[in-house]
Amino acid sequence: MPNWTRLAQASLFASTVFLVACSSISDVEMMQSKNYSYRVKSLVMHFTAVNYQESVDALVAEGNVSSHYLIPKADDPSYPYRVPKVFQLVDENQRAWHAGISYWQGRSGLNDHSIGIEIVNTPSCQEDWPVDASAQAVIPEIMGAEKNRDLCVFPEFEEKQIQLLIKLSKEILARNPDIEPTAVIGHSDIAPARKNDPGPKFPWYRLYKEGIGAWYENDSLMHHWLAFNQTSPSLGLIQKALGTYGYDIVATGRMDQQTIDTLSAFQMHFVPWQVTGELNNQTAAAVFALLEKYFPTSYVQLNNIYQSEVLTAQMKQPQRIDLVQQYQLSKVFPDPAYQTPNEVRNRDLFKAYKGRGELIIETDGAKSADIFINGQKLGLDEFKQLQANKVSIHKRTVDGLNSLRVANIQPQGATIKVSIPYPTLADDVKPYEPLFQKVDRLINDKVKNGFPGATLAVVHKGKIIKRSSYGYAKKYIANGDLLTQTSQIEDKQLEAQRMTPEHMFDLYSNTQVFATSLAIMQLVSDGTIDLYKPLQYYIPEYRGSGREVIRVKDLLAQASGYADTLELYRPDNKYGEYFYSQNKIKTSRLLLTALPFDSFAGSTQQYSETNFMLLGLLVERVSGMPLDEYSQDKIYSPLGLKHTSFNPLKAGFSKDDFAATEVFGNTLPSNADFPNIRRNVLQGEVADEKAFYSMQGVSGHAGLFSNIDDLAILSQTLLNGGGYGDVKLFSQATMSQFLSPAGQSSSIGLGWKLANSDANKGLFSSYASASAYGHEDAAGTAVVIDPTLDLAIILLTNKQHSKVNIVEEGAVTAADSFETGKFGSVMSMIYEALIEFEAQNQLQHGN
Structure with missing residues (x-):
């Protein structure tokens, strides 16, 4: 059919419709229903954020936004008229595109049922990071109204503008009686996540006094x-x-x-x-x-x-x-749940070490009782009433599990409560010094050949049997020169700083286990967190793109599907400038709402720092405390730890208290360059860029500092099953959950690395039992905990504080090639020394 024929038919059809419509109108009789309301429900105020001419370009030209009215500013150079007047851009009965994604009083999409007034006003805003590149495409002419700007200066509105606005608003309200006072609102009210117009200088109270809006x-x-x-x-x-x-x-x-x-x-x-x-x-x-x-x-x-x-x-x-003391065993005898004495329930097990231990007896009317430890009766005096009776049991305890039995409580009907604290550490280094000479020779030899320094602690059967330091805490200055007698800084001769056991270390990714994992273990144990609930259950904004199915367990097991690296601190990160952030609030928002996945959840177990960054946010959300405060208040302080902290330089420590790390700050590889890059020797500042820049030093994946003494206590807490002295962090049952294989890999638990496969032999050595667990970081810190041998090994090195070699893959530190920095050799020697020592003892005694 020819085009002219189609056009003719279309014209005829349109004419027919028109005639029918016209003829039918005369037949309609109005019968007013009482059940109706007006279409317009709200009046929305805006500022344009740009001058008059740019406002007209944005609001009138096709393809942009619009508004019903525009009120200019008289002193605007781009305004062509002498006297300001109101311009109507869209008829009130028509839909203007001024509100965007919006909500107010149960209604969304306010373009459909609101009138918008744009007022020319130009705030000046300055960010501490560049405007997101992805946002530039969104109506760049009026971007000044967008949020997430750190510093904005809002100018006053002109008096003539306000007079015109008052007159116009009164007329609009008269024509649209369904606009309630509480429905006279600003753009920021209906889109608070995106907008800040009309700003804090808008005269809401003056409008209210004129009968416009609420107050x-x-x-x-x-x-x-x-x-x-x-x-x-x-x-x-x-x-x-x-x-x-x-x-x-x-x-x-x-x-x-x-x-x-x-x-x-x-x-x-x-x-x-x-x-x-x-x-x-x-x-x-x-x-x-x-x-x-x-x-x-x-x-x-x-x-x-x-x-x-x-x-x-x-x-x-x-x-x-008051803080309630929580012991490893705290039990009432006879068991109040049973009416008659029960021989099965008058006994229990507890952990202790030979020659150590005490129990605490509290009475409710009891004057005496027979108490047996490992079958041997304690010689007890008559109980002191209304106070705790502390009794030493050191003559009857053995290494490992011990039995407790209670009988013959007098008088009948009385009860006693028996509590036994968790074991604490004792120092016993001297007798074991000959055992570890091989280890000392290995590390000292590497120090002579350029390895910077290390500290080492070994915990065995409730004792610290080795506590040593090697090499230097700091030996280089920022230009890479050695700190020697020949180095001159401000005419002062400086020497390299010797390492001591007290020096604190940047734990790098060991933060994941000794801060975040411990915190979540505690929160799981007390019922605050359920491992099998999705993260969104605790953080509602974590949704979209499949986030709803990611469980807490998936993050701990490295099975979330996030990529292994994350460089949000760089404008040129792989996700684009939109994801650039050196601000914890923005970083947290990106992590929770925007960061894309690399693979499907559960499809693989791939290490990703993102998992523990999110878990750190989870701890903060459910506890209502920053991660550093929670860890300090709920874990480190109760255990009496004095040298474990995030941002330690802000906690009263000096740089000399720390083993130095990167010599050239964050400038490696050699082509590294980004805003605020550090070029100094790092000492007491977290080296990890994501933690330092994007999370202000406190993150679930990095940022924690500690020394071998505090880590020895934390390790013993874990060997005890979750407590130390009269402090209980979590239950043995919770520990079992975290230390079991999670997902497809038998070498990955919940947060912890496991020794029951060949995958982690480089950390655990071939001697570790199948129950061993721990964590290491490629930057030089490692902890191995082996419940079967009642053993913990803590090796902290500052291997990053060494010369730099340029290789094909990039820049690496010279210390990367040393055995001390690879952990396995040191771990093997310690295991070997202890196993051979125990074997020789048994052979000598004919066992």
Whole structure:
């Protein structure tokens, strides 16, 4: 059919439709229903962030955005008229594209049912990282309204602009009576994660005084502020209150990014003198005062919840919460669950070492009892009432498992509670010195040939039987010259610093086990974390692209599907400039919402730092504490550790307390260059770039510093089954979960490396038992723990603090070639020495 024929037919069809439509209109009779409402439900205020001409280009030209009205600025050089006036760009009955992805009071996509007013105003913003490249394509003419800018200067709106805005807004509200006062809002209110317009200088209160929009009553604000100063409302309650008012916020009870964004938007609107994104009592009072005025029914419900929180806080206030001592064994005899004495339940097992140990007896009316350790009765005096009776059992204990039995409690009907602390370490180095001469010769020989330094501790059967240091804590200056008598810095002669057992080391990826894994083991043991729940259960924003199926267990088992390397601290990282971050908040957001996977979850077990970066965020989210604070308060301080810390230079230590690492900072390989790159010798600063730059020194994968003494205590805690002295970190059952093969590989547990395959022989040596576990880092630190032999070996080296060799693959340190830095030889020699020592003892005694 020819084109002209089609055109003719189309024209005839259109004419027919038109005639039918016209003829039918005259037959329609209006019968007004009472069940209707107006289409427009909200009025949204914006600033353009650019001048008049750029605003017109963006709002009028095809292919960009739009708005219903534009109010210019008189002193704008690009404005061609003498007197400012209002321009209508889109009819109010038509849909303008001004709101984008948005939400308010149960409605999403506000373009469909709102009127937008754009006001020319140009804030000046400066970021501490470049604008994300991927965002440049999104209407670059009005990018000034985008969020995530660290410093913005917001200019005042012109008086004539405000007068025009007031007149226009009143007319709009008269034409659209369904716009409630609480529905006169800013772009930042309906899209708090993306937008900050119309900014904190927008005159919301002045508009309210003209009958436009909402504001709280001062008396109500003061009333709630005074109440909240006595008992602050919970974060979860304020999240619910903000959601009730209209914001798109999920009540997570956590200070997550959505909450920071929403609080910032609310503060720009109602508390513009205090825009921090943080929850304070003034902001909370403003939320409640608004609800009391505009949503009284919901206010009553939320206020009742608050009163319940006040009552709960008052009930807890008089109580003093003391730390409860938790021992490896703490049991009441006879068992109160049974009415009659039960011979099966009057006994138990505990771990101890020969010649050591005590038990603590607390009584409830009992004056005496027969207590047997390994079948031998203790000679006990009559019990002292109302206090703990400490009894030494050192004459009856043996290495390993010991038996406890309780009988003949007098008088009948009385009970006693028997508690036995976990074993603690004793020093016994001197008798074992001859055993390790071979190890000493090996390490000292490598030091003579250029290996920088090391410290070594061996824990065996509850004793530290070796505690040694070798070489130098620091021997190079930043230009690569040796610190010798010939080195001159500011006319002062400097010598290399000798290594001591007290020196602290950058643990690199051993942070994963001695900070993050221990924290999660503790949180699993107390029921806070379930290994089989998805990460999204604890961190709701971790979703999309398959994130919903990633379990906590998958991250611990290196089975999440993330790539092995992550260089977000570099603008030229492999994911693009959008993923560049030297800011922990931004890095966390990228990790949780944007970082792509490298493979399917569970398809392979591939080591990735991302897994433990996410696990560190998990600890922070569920505990409500930064990872460094949690580790310090819940693990290191209770154990009495004094030399284990993140960001230790901020914790009172000096650089001389640390073994130095990279000589040239982060400049290797030789072509490395990125913003804020370090070129100095690193000492007391975490070397890992991701931890230092992207996470401000505190990350789940790196950042922890410690020494052999503190790691010996942590190792003994693990050998004890989760406790040390009167401190219990986690249960033996939890340890069993973490130390069993996870996934396809028998060499990977949950966080820990396992010795029950050939894959990790370079760490464990051929002598390690199948129950051994531990971790090592290629930068020079390693720990092996072997429950079968009741043994722990801690080898800390600063092998990165050495000369640099340029090879085809790039730059490597000279110490990489030394056996000391490969761990296996040292581990083998220590195992061999102990195994041969035990064998000779048995042969000599005819066993």
